[in-house]
Every structure is written in structure tokens, then in C-alpha cells.
């Protein structure tokens with residue numbers, strides 16, 4: 549089906565990030581993080597709630613990885629950095645992106661926003677590993 553098929557807006561952050569993604573013809577085309585929104589959403593309260601979560605990190609298997617760091621050099625927007633609510637993607641001085649899976653909240657955002665190069669290999673953690681949500 550042609551055209552916009554979905555607009556997803558969610559509060560997905562430890563820091564109160566608002567994320568908006570429009571799905572057009574099966575591709576995500578937009579991602580927005582608003583400083584103003586972050587203030588409105590009371591990041592301290594979100595931080596407090598998310599601090600209740602626990603993580604059982606699988607040291608033997610990264611459930612997400614960047615397939616080819618060289619490809620990230622061609623990615624102008626590098627949406628993964630701004631859109632990951634857990635700050636798992638960090639820009640490097642050489643233009644590549646460093647990924648750390650330990651704090652991942654398994655939202656799936658990076659899988660969607662890396663739509664141009666499809667450079668993120670994404671799976672869930674093995675059973676018993678990963679984030680354990682304990683929202684109050």
C-alpha cells in the first residue's frame with residue numbers, strides 16, 4: 549500500500565526522549581527528538597522509573613550489532629545515535645559509530661531507523677537475558 553501507513557510516537561527514553569517515526573511504503577523516514585519535549589516529560593521521573601529495571605547482560609552474545617562500521621561513514625543522518633533511547637550508539641571521532649548492547653531496552657527503534665543502509669543486525673537476547681521491565 550502506497551503512502552504513509554503508520555506514524556509511531558513514543559516516549560522511549562531514560563532521558564524522556566520523544567521519538568516519532570513515519571512509515572512510508574514500508575520505510576521509516578523520520579525521527580525527531582525534541583529538547584522541549586524532553587523537558588515537558590520530566591526526565592527525572594522517567595529516570596527514576598527506568599532505574600527499577602534490571603539487566604541480565606549476556607556476555608557471550610550481542611543481540612544487536614552494526615554489520616559494517618564502514619557503511620556508517622556513508623550514512624549522513626546517523627539516526628541511530630539520536631533515536632536510541634538508551635544511548636547505545638555513540639559517535640566516534642573518525643565518523644564511525646560505536647555500539648554497546650548492554651543497556652538496550654529492546655525497543656526496536658534502531659532496526660527501523662537504519663532504513664537506508666539496513667546496517668543493523670537485530671535479534672532479541674537469548675531467553676533469560678536482556679532488560680527486565682519493572683515499571684511502577
Ligand code: SF4
Nearest residue numbers: 620623626628662667
Ligand atoms: S543508522 Fe545504520 S548505517 Fe547509519 S550510522 Fe546508524 S547503524 Fe550506521
Ligand code: SF4
Nearest residue numbers: 632652653655656658
Ligand atoms: S533496540 Fe536499538 S534503539 Fe532500542 S534500546 Fe536497543 S539499541 Fe537502542
